[in-house]
Amino acid sequence: MPAHELESDTTDPLARERAHLAASRSALRAMREDAQALDIRDVTANWVNAAVLQAQIDERIKSLADLSHTPLFFGRLDYLHRVGGDLAEGASEGAARSASDKGGGGRREGQFYIGRRHVHDADGDPMVIDWRAPVSQPFYRASRKDPQDVGQRRRFGYTGGELTAYEDEHLTDPSEAEQTSKLLQAEIERPRVGPMRDIVATIQPEQDEIVRSGLGGTVCVQGGPGTGKTAVGLHRVAYLLYAHRERLARTGTLVIGPNRSFLHYIEQVLPALGELEVKQATVDDLVATAGVEVRGTDPADAAVVKGDARMAEVLRRAVRSHVTPPTEPVVVVRGSRRWRIPAYELEEIVNELLARDMRYGAAHEALPQRIAHAVLVRMEEAGEAPDDRVQNAVARNPAVKAAVKAIWPVVDPAKLVLRLLSDAEFLAAHAEGLLDEDEQKTILWALPGSGKRAARSVKSAKWSAADAVLIDEAGDLVARTHSLGHVVLDEAQDLSPMQYRAVGRRCTTGSATVLGDLAQGTTPWSTESWAQALHHLGKPDAVVEELTAGFRVPREVIAYASRLLPMISPGLAAVESVRESPGSLEVRRVADPAELDAAVLAECEVSLTREGSIGLIAADARIPVLAEALTAAGHAYLSPGEETSAESRLTLVPASLAKGLEYDYVVLDEPSAVVDGEPDERTGLRRLYVALTRAVSGLTVVHSAELPDQLATPGV
Numbered sequence: 020m021p022a023h024e025l026e027s028d029t030t031d032p033l034a035r036e037r038a039h040l041a042a043s044r045s046a047l048r049a050m051r052e053d054a055q056a057l058d059i060r061d062v063t064a065n066w067v068n069a070a071v072l073q074a075q076i077d078e079r080i081k082s083l084a085d086l087s088h089t090p091l092f093f094g095r096l097d098y099l100h101r102v103g104g105d106l107a108e109g110a111s112e113g114a115a116r117s118a119s120d121k122g123g124g125g126r127r128e129g130q131f132y133i134g135r136r137h138v139h140d141a142d143g144d145p146m147v148i149d150w151r152a153p154v155s156q157p158f159y160r161a162s163r164k165d166p167q168d169v170g171q172r173r174r175f176g177y178t179g180g181e182l183t184a185y186e187d188e189h190l191t192d193p194s195e196a197e198q199t200s201k202l203l204q205a206e207i208e209r210p211r212v213g214p215m216r217d218i219v220a221t222i223q224p225e226q227d228e229i230v231r232s233g234l235g236g237t238v239c240v241q242g243g244p245g246t247g248k249t250a251v252g253l254h255r256v257a258y259l260l261y262a263h264r265e266r267l268a269r270t271g272t273l274v275i276g277p278n279r280s281f282l283h284y285i286e287q288v289l290p291a292l293g294e295l296e297v298k299q300a301t302v303d304d305l306v307a308t309a310g311v312e313v314r315g316t317d318p319a320d321a322a323v324v325k326g327d328a329r330m331a332e333v334l335r336r337a338v339r340s341h342v343t344p345p346t347e348p349v350v351v352v353r354g355s356r357r358w359r360i361p362a363y364e365l366e367e368i369v370n371e372l373l374a375r376d377m378r379y380g381a382a383h384e385a386l387p388q389r390i391a392h393a394v395l396v397r398m399e400e401a402g403e404a405p406d407d408r409v410q411n412a413v414a415r416n417p418a419v420k421a422a423v424k425a426i427w428p429v430v431d432p433a434k435l436v437l438r439l440l441s442d443a444e445f446l447a448a449h450a451e452g453l454l455d456e457d458e459q460k461t462i463l464w465a466l467p468g469s470g471k472r473a474a475r476s477v478k479s480a481k482w483s484a485a486d487a488v489l490i491d492e493a494g495d496l497v498a499r500t501h502s503l504g505h506v507v508l509d510e511a512q513d514l515s516p517m518q519y520r521a522v523g524r525r526c527t528t529g530s531a532t533v534l535g536d537l538a539q540g541t542t543p544w545s546t547e548s549w550a551q552a553l554h555h556l557g558k559p560d561a562v563v564e565e566l567t568a569g570f571r572v573p574r575e576v577i578a579y580a581s582r583l584l585p586m587i588s589p590g591l592a593a594v595e596s597v598r599e600s601p602g603s604l605e606v607r608r609v610a611d612p613a614e615l616d617a618a619v620l621a622e623c624e625v626s627l628t629r630e631g632s633i634g635l636i637a638a639d640a641r642i643p644v645l646a647e648a649l650t651a652a653g654h655a656y657l658s659p660g661e662e663t664s665a666e667s668r669l670t671l672v673p674a675s676l677a678k679g680l681e682y683d684y685v686v687l688d689e690p691s692a693v694v695d696g697e698p699d700e701r702t703g704l705r706r707l708y709v710a711l712t713r714a715v716s717g718l719t720v721v722h723s724a725e726l727p728d729q730l731a732t733p734g735v
Contacts, residue, residue: 046140059072086291096173159224171187239564240564245596248536267504275508315486317485432496441464506529512540627668633669638689683715
C-alpha cells in the first residue's frame with residue numbers, strides 16, 4: 020500500500036485527483052454564491068419571518084466557507100457494485116447511478132469522495148460526500164475480512180492545503196498484503212499547533228461505532244489518554260446533528276467541559292465540520308443564578324459533603340417544609356353569597372398535591388385553582404351555572420390568595436440554601452438521618468459559639484461553586500429545568516453526585532454522551548465507577564464503551580505513565596499505544612535543586628528547536644517561579660487555552676489545568692511537587708498521570724526531588 024507522490028504529468032492519477040479537488044472547491048464557491056444571492060423580499064409574510072429566514076441563510080453561508088488549510092476531501096471509496104437503498108442516502112440517486120465522467124476528477128459509477136461536508140455541482144450531483152452519510156461509513160469500517168462491497172479505499176495526503184499524495188487499499192485483492200497506512204499515521208502524528216482539530220480523516224472502526232450510535236440512548240466512553248474520547252464525543256454530536264437535524268434544532272445540544280481553557284481548546288472542532296449552533300459551557304456556567312455570585316471556595320471536606328447525593332433529599336425536605344397544613348376555612352364572598360371551604364377539605368386538597376410529588380412551584384400555581392373548583396362545586400349544588408371565567412375569578416379572590424400564601428408560600432431557592440447553611444437548627448431538622456452531626460458542622464457557615472457570623476443576605480454571601488449547585492437543585496424542586504435533546508459531558512469522572520444531577524436534569528427528555536477516564540479523576544469527590552456516575556446522572560441504562568487503543572501518546576510515554584495505574588485505579592486496563600516512537604521519553608535528574616529552574620528552561624529551549632507546540636507543565640505552586648524564569652530568559656509564553664501559532668508555541672500549564680490538553684512536546688517540572696500539591700497521595704498521583712500523558716511526540720521529565728516510588732523503578 021505505497022503512498023504515491025504528486026507528479027507534474029496530468030495523466031498521473033494524483034494529478035486528476037487534484038483537478039477534482041479544484042473542481043470541488045469551485046462547486047463549493049458556487050454553492051456559497053447561490054446562498055448569498057438569495058432574495059427573500061417577496062417570500063416572507065412579515066419582518067419577523069424575514070429576520071428568521073435571513074438568520075438561517077447567514078448560517079448557511081457561514082457553513083459553506085472553504086477553509087484553505089483544511090482538505091475538502093480526504094478519501095475515496097470505489098464500490099464494486101452500484102450503490103442503492105439506505106446506503107445511497109446522502110449521496111443522491113444521480114451519484115449512485117452515474118457512469119459518466121464528471122467534474123475535474125473523472126468520477127465513475129460507484130465512486131465517492133469522502134470529506135467534511137457535502138458539495139454538489141450545478142446539476143445537483145455530489146462532488147464530495149459528507150463523512151456522516153451512510154455511503155461514507157465503509158471508509159471507516161471496511162476491512163479485508165469485511166470489505167462491505169468496497170473494492171478500493173483511497174486516502175489522500177495534504178501539505179499546506181495542497182493534495183500531494185495518495186495511498187490505495189484493494190480490500191478484495193488477496194495478493195495485496197495488509198499494511199499500516201503511512202498517510203493515516205502521518206495525519207495522526209501531525210504537529211499540534213493551534214486549537215484541537217477534528218479527527219474525521221482518522222476515525223477508527225471502534226470509534227466510528229460510538230460516533231454513529233443512535234440518538235435515543237446514552238453512551239458512556241471510558242478512554243485512557245490519547246484514545247480520542249473527546250474527539251469521538253464531538254464527532255458524535257456532529258453526526259447526530261446530521262442524522263436528526265430537525266429534532267435537535269428544536270431541542271438543542273450542549274457540550275460541557277471542565278473549564279474555559281478546555282472549551283477554548285476544542286471550540287474549533289465542530290465549526291470545522293460545518294456545525295455552528297452547538298453551545299459550550301462548564302458546569303459552573305450551567306448552575307449560574309442571577310443574583311448569586313460565586314466568590315468563595317470550600318475546604319475539600321465541605322465540598323465533598325455538599326456534593327453528596329444525600330443533599331438532594333435534604334433540599335427536598337427543606338422545600339416541602341414550607342407547606343403548612345390549613346387550620347382555618349376559606350370563605351369566598353361573591354355578591355350577596357358566601358361560600359365556605361372547611362379546613363379538612365383544604366387539607367385533603369393539600370395532601371393530594373403532596374402525594375403527586377409535583378414541582379413545588381407547579382403545586383403553588385395549582386392550589387388556588389383546586390380551591391376555586393371546590394367553590395364552584397358548591398355553586399353548582401346551589402343551582403348556579405358557573406363557567407371557567409368564574410373559576411379563574413375565584414382563584415384570584417383575596418381570601419383564596421391569602422390562604423395559598425399561608426399554606427403554600429413562594430420559595431426562593433437561593434434564600435432556602437442560605438438558611439440551610441446558616442441555621443444549624445433548620446439544617447438539623449432536614450438532615451436528620453441523612454447527615455451526621457460532624458457532616459452538618461462541616462457545611463455550616465457559622466456554628467453557635469464559634470464567633471463566626473453567617474451571611475445576612477443572598478447578595479452578601481460568599482457562595483462557592485458547590486453552593487451554586489445546591490441552589491440549582493433547589494430551583495429544580497421549585498420549577499422544572501429545561502431539558503435539551505443531547506448533552507456531551509467531557510472529563511465526567513471529576514463531577515460530584517450533585518453535579519451529575521445538575522447535568523442530568525438538562526437532558527431528562529434527551530440523551531447524553533459521557534466521556535472520561537476514571538484514572539484521571541483529580542477531585543476529592545471524583546467517581547469510583549461509571550455505574551455510580553450514570554445513576555446520579557439519571558441514565559443508569561447507558562451503554563459503557565471502553566477505548567483502549569491509543570493514537571496520540573507514544574508507546575514509551577504511556578507505558579511509563581501506566582506504572583501509576585495499580586495505585587490510582589486498580590483493575591483499569593492500560594492504554595495500548597499504536598505509536599512506536601523510540602527516544603520519546605527522557606527522565607533527567609538535577610542533583611542541585613538550585614539548578615532545577617535552569618535545567619527546565621534548557622529543556623524548553625531544546626523542545627523549541629523542534630516542530631510543533633510545547634507545554635511546560637508544573638505544579639500550580641511552581642508556576643510563578645517558572646513564569647519569572649521564562650520572562651527573565653526572554654521567552655514569551657502562553658496560558659492554557661490561548662491559541663498557539665508558528666511564532667508562539669510555548670505554553671506554561673498549571674497541572675490543575677492540564678487535563679484534556681495536548682502538546683507535541685512536554686517538559687514536566689518536578690513530579691513530586693505535582694503530587695504534593697493535592698490533598699492526598701492518590702489524587703496527587705492521578706494529577707501526575709494526567710501531566711505525564713499530555714505529550715504527542717516527546718516527554719522530558721526534569722526533577723530534583725525523588726520521583727514517586729511507582730516511577731522510580733528500573734526500566735526508563
